[in-house]
Amino acid sequence: MTNHKSKKQLQLDDLHNLYQACTACPLGTMGRQRIVFGSGNPDAKLMLIGEAPGREEDEQGEPFVGRSGKLLTTALANAGIDRSEIFITNIVKCRPPNNRMPKPTETFTCKKLLLFNQISIIQPHIIVPVGACALKSFINIEQQKLKLSQLHGQPFQSNNILVVPFYHPAYILRNRSKMSDFLSDINNLKLLYQKSL
Numbered sequence: 001m002t003n004h005k006s007k008k009q010l011q012l013d014d015l016h017n018l019y020q021a022c023t024a025c026p027l028g029t030m031g032r033q034r035i036v037f038g039s040g041n042p043d044a045k046l047m048l049i050g051e052a053p054g055r056e057e058d059e060q061g062e063p064f065v066g067r068s069g070k071l072l073t074t075a076l077a078n079a080g081i082d083r084s085e086i087f088i089t090n091i092v093k094c095r096p097p098n099n100r101m102p103k104p105t106e107t108f109t110c111k112k113l114l115l116f117n118q119i120s121i122i123q124p125h126i127i128v129p130v131g132a133c134a135l136k137s138f139i140n141i142e143q144q145k146l147k148l149s150q151l152h153g154q155p156f157q158s159n160n161i162l163v164v165p166f167y168h169p170a171y172i173l174r175n176r177s178k179m180s181d182f183l184s185d186i187n188n189l190k191l192l193y194q195k196s197l
């Protein structure tokens, strides 16, 4: 049987191939095993964007497969959103050493080369930035003196895309008292997602 890839999948494959060995920012030469491009449905209406690959993601080449990623994707699946129907990626595609935060020059470069192209190919209706680092790509929280604790679960528009900020699941694992907020945000997202289909 012939496997016909969609136009969007072919465009994503081309983008991935182009940057397989990328060293455009310092993270390309700091011990990463591979770039973690992202995976999922090229026609996704919902994109999940985390901060950066961790150890397990770097080993497997897949985003959100470590402990915190599993918490998020399992909670989404329990709400009826399977990871196969969405697209998941990170702001930077290479693992920062010792899981440090990506630096502004790294996020700027990687977004310009990869993330913004991924968004323009997939054209999602909803983007969920996971954690403050990802959220900063869509709203200047520092200049507006805003915190993720005020913004999580609150949708806003950015370039005709609905952006729904989430706490990072690693933060939820460290702060179990926030679990009910996290699950409530997922339930609200489910309603928004169903409306967007």
Ligand code: SF4
Binding pocket: 019, 022, 023, 024, 025, 026, 027, 028, 029, 035, 092, 093, 094, 106, 109, 110, 113, 114
């Ligand atoms: S983090 Fe992004 S820009 Fe930097 S080397 Fe990796 S793929 Fe290239």
